[in-house]
Amino acid sequence: MSKQLDVLVIGGGPGGYVAAIRAAQLGFTTACCESNPYADPKGEPRLGGTCLNVGCIPSKALLHTSHLFHEAGHAFAEQGITVGTPDIDVPKMIARKAKIVDQLTSGIKGLFKKNKVTLLSGHGSFVARTEAGWQIKVGEEVVEAKQVIVATGSKPRHLPTVPVDNKIVCDNVGALDIHAVPKKLAIIGAGVIGLEMGSVWRRLGAEVTILEVLPDFLAVADVDVAKEAQKVFTKQGLAISLGVKIGEITATDAGVSIAYTDKAGAEQKLEADRVIVSIGRIPNTDGLNAEAVGLKLDGRGMVEVDGHCRTNLPGVWAIGDVVRGPMLAHKAMEEAVMVAEIMAGQAGHCNFDTIPYVIYTSPEIAWVGKTEQQLKAEGVAYKAGRIPFLANGRALGMGEPTGFVKMLADTKTDRILGVHIIGANASELISEAVVAMEFGGASEDLARICHAHPTLSEAVHEAALACDKRALHF
Ligand code: FAD
Ligand code: NAI
Numbered sequence: 001m002s003k004q005l006d007v008l009v010i011g012g013g014p015g016g017y018v019a020a021i022r023a024a025q026l027g028f029t030t031a032c033c034e035s036n037p038y039a040d041p042k043g044e045p046r047l048g049g050t051c052l053n054v055g056c057i058p059s060k061a062l063l064h065t066s067h068l069f070h071e072a073g074h075a076f077a078e079q080g081i082t083v084g085t086p087d088i089d090v091p092k093m094i095a096r097k098a099k100i101v102d103q104l105t106s107g108i109k110g111l112f113k114k115n116k117v118t119l120l121s122g123h124g125s126f127v128a129r130t131e132a133g134w135q136i137k138v139g140e141e142v143v144e145a146k147q148v149i150v151a152t153g154s155k156p157r158h159l160p161t162v163p164v165d166n167k168i169v170c171d172n173v174g175a176l177d178i179h180a181v182p183k184k185l186a187i188i189g190a191g192v193i194g195l196e197m198g199s200v201w202r203r204l205g206a207e208v209t210i211l212e213v214l215p216d217f218l219a220v221a222d223v224d225v226a227k228e229a230q231k232v233f234t235k236q237g238l239a240i241s242l243g244v245k246i247g248e249i250t251a252t253d254a255g256v257s258i259a260y261t262d263k264a265g266a267e268q269k270l271e272a273d274r275v276i277v278s279i280g281r282i283p284n285t286d287g288l289n290a291e292a293v294g295l296k297l298d299g300r301g302m303v304e305v306d307g308h309c310r311t312n313l314p315g316v317w318a319i320g321d322v323v324r325g326p327m328l329a330h331k332a333m334e335e336a337v338m339v340a341e342i343m344a345g346q347a348g349h350c351n352f353d354t355i356p357y358v359i360y361t362s363p364e365i366a367w368v369g370k371t372e373q374q375l376k377a378e379g380v381a382y383k384a385g386r387i388p389f390l391a392n393g394r395a396l397g398m399g400e401p402t403g404f405v406k407m408l409a410d411t412k413t414d415r416i417l418g419v420h421i422i423g424a425n426a427s428e429l430i431s432e433a434v435v436a437m438e439f440g441g442a443s444e445d446l447a448r449i450c451h452a453h454p455t456l457s458e459a460v461h462e463a464a465l466a467c468d469k470r471a472l473h474f
Contacts, residue, residue: 002142003143004029005030005031007029007145007340009149010152010288011320011322012049013320015049015320015333016049016319017032018333021117022337024116026341028340030117030118032117032119032120033123034122035121047105047108047109048105050153053101053105055172058100061097063199063362065088075399088181094177097176123139123287124136124137124288126289127289128293129313134293150317151320151332152285153321153332154321155284156282157281158171159188159279165251169249171277174274176197178274182201182273184209186272186274187276188279189212189213192359195218208238209272212242218365221365222372222420225365232402233361236362243263244263246259281321283302295313295316296312302322302323304323305323307352308348309338319339320332320336328357330356331355358430363403363423364421365422367430369437380410382409382410383410383467384466384467385407385467385468386404388459389402389403389423392459393454395459402422403423403426405462405463406420408420414443415440419437419460421460423459429456444464449461458473
């Protein structure tokens with residue numbers, strides 16, 4: 001007889017492993033199947049998905065090391081510290097990153113044990129509907145589950161004309177595993193990966209050129225933030241060409257040649273040692289056998305779900321990168337908890353309007369809620385408060401005067417509609433705005449809250465005061 005489960009989660013990324021843990025905590029007999037090709041030393045698939053293995057965590061480890069390297073070479077002297085010319089041992093940097101990945105992925109196995117989640121090794125695919133639920137093939141075994149959560153994530157979108165070998169032509173996997181600083185690095189796509197990975201290798205000394213199809217830089221961010229970011233990144237040495245059309249790409253063992261048409265319509269050629277293709281990601285539904293059971297996908301191949309992550313099939317849910325919404329680990333985890341709690345008869349909650357976005361460049365970029373251009377397009381009457389970090393004592397002490405906090409609030413109700421930060425520690429500062437917005441807070445609420453001095457958070461406080469034209473320090 002096949003294994004009988006209350007819940008089977010397909011995919012062990014941040015969506016899947018969190019869903020499995022929460023479902024087990026709520027008393028369901030739960031298993032999670034994972035077919036990740038990056039096996040651990042025991043030969044089991046690694047948990048953690050894109051995020052832990054080839055995404056959030058390894059990229060932030062490299063961003064941190066390269067930031068320290070850059071600080072040692074450029075910022076120390078200004079503060080009177082002499083260290084000589086810093087050198088970078090790239091294999092050591094990569095080994096440190098790999099160790100962090102190992103530690104965290106094996107930590108999730110520990111969490112599975114603690115919460116009594118069974119790990120099933122193998123690719124999961126739908127077989128049939130049964131009276132009690134669903135039959136799923138995992139590897140060679142067929143299991144039965146009353147409820148199924150599809151959390152199969154996403155994979156990088158590639159250019160149709162050039163195969164990725166992750167040596168010369170890299171996606172995110174190869175970009176995180178380069179063992180020597182390339183002299184010239186080309187990046188296609190000035191999105192989040194392009195900017196983060198471009199920053200890593202630029203700081204370590206590569207000549208980085210980023211080719212972006214859209215005419216505007218970082219169009220998803222608030223227009224003022226995007227403008228400031230473009231200025232700062234260009235000054236850091238990232239050569240960013242907007243409005244390009246990529247032509248033929250020829251890759252050899254020695255490097256890559258990229259033909260493209262620039263914004264003005266002129267034919268150009270870029271020669272580089274490597275190229276990173278970071279032009280977005282596509283949902284992972286390969287081999288899920290969705291069609292056999294009638295699981296509905298949308299036009300982009302994502303599993304179609306409602307606001308509570310219910311699919312068109314009873315007892316089948318889908319969460320994370322494989323469904324609509326931003327492809328972010330914390331969004332996947334929120335949906336995971338929501339689904340497990342709804343399955344247990346609880347309310348379940350995921351507020352898609354307060355999901356924070358962060359780009360871990362230097363300075364960092366973070367936002368929540370609406371951008372100014374969105375509010376204009378929607379015809380919402382708003383007021384804005386903007387405070388530069390140049391007016392913040394802590395930022396000056398840290399040698400981080402770049403950037404600003406911008407708060408947007410409803411003219412009539414004062415409710416906070418969006419907060420946009422470019423500056424040091426923006427990734428942490430944004431949490432205050434998320435909390436305020438989650439509680440339906442007004443700019444006056446933040447303005448009347450005491451903020452420790454001297455902290456970067458005072459810039460958030462001042463931006464709230466500035467919404468009412470009563471900033472005290474600017
Ligand atoms: P995934 O993490 O993709 O996990 C899906 C898992 O399912 C995989 O392990 C896969 O092997 C498995 N799987 C697929 N199909 C099957 C099947 N049929 N059977 C069994 N297993 C299957 N997000 C952030 O929030 N912050 C960041 O800083 C950040 N940085 C990133 C940096 C990079 C370079 C990249 C590429 C992404 C980054 N992301 C970041 C995005 C984040 O990684 C994803 O949003 C997140 O991993 C999505 O989680 P998920 O569980 O939906 O899918
Ligand atoms: P992205 O969507 O952020 O950026 C892709 C960029 O490539 C866009 O600017 C797009 O206009 C451009 N592009 C598309 N086709 C192109 C073409 N043919 N030629 C040139 N440019 C082209 O996607 P990216 O950077 O690949 O990252 C994938 C996803 O992973 C992100 O959307 C995000 O959800 C997640 N991620 C999140 C991070 C974070 O939260 N800090 C870090 C890295 C990734």
